[in-house]
Amino acid sequence: MSLLNELKEAQKDAMRSKDKLSLGTIRMALAAVKQREVDERIELNDTDILQILTKMVKQRQESIAMFVTGNREDLAQIERQEIEVVQRFLPAQLGADEVNAIVDAAIVSTSASSIKDMGKVMGVVKPQLQGRADMGAVSSIIKSKLN
Incomplete structure (x- = not known):
């Protein structure tokens, strides 16, 4: 089942269970999926929808940080609950060892030797890790390995 259909089915289930x-x-x-489809006049595939969901999680994590510093734990808790809902549709997160193995393989396959080759490595790694790992952390790992 496509991710879009999965979201629609989950919406119906949530309506039924109130x-x-x-x-x-x-x-x-x-709504975010539909907005992007309308803006770009395309039909999104699962990879595109994963990007949207990953962005939603990242936005909520940033909001949590701001709410916690602003002493609004009640709002931070709502954001945490929303993250849990969105993460039901994301693939399982990879562990550090698995991410390192994928990065190492990408470095070897692209013959990357310096930080200038980071774009090549990210190009290989991103499709494999999108939605399965924090891309900011992956970028840091690549930088440390290429330095």
């Missing part, structure tokens, strides 16, 4: 938090979060995700 789960307002899940329903609201899934509606936000579907």
Whole structure:
């Protein structure tokens, strides 16, 4: 089943069970997908939808940090719950060892030897890790290995 259909089915399930938090979060995700489809006049595939969901999680993590520093734990808790809902649709996160193995393989396959080759390595790694690892952390790992 495609990710879009999975989201729509989850929306129906949330409506039936009257789960307002899940329903609201899934509606936000579907709205973001629809907005991008309308803006770019294309039909999104699962990879594109994964990018949107990953971005939603990242935005909520940033909001949590701001809410915690602003002493608004109640709002931070809502954001955490929304992250849990979105993560149901993301693939399982990879461990550090698995990420390092993929990065090492990409460095070997691209014959990367310096930080100038980082773009080549990211080009190989990104499709494999999108939605399965924090790309900011992956970028740091690549930088440390190429230095």
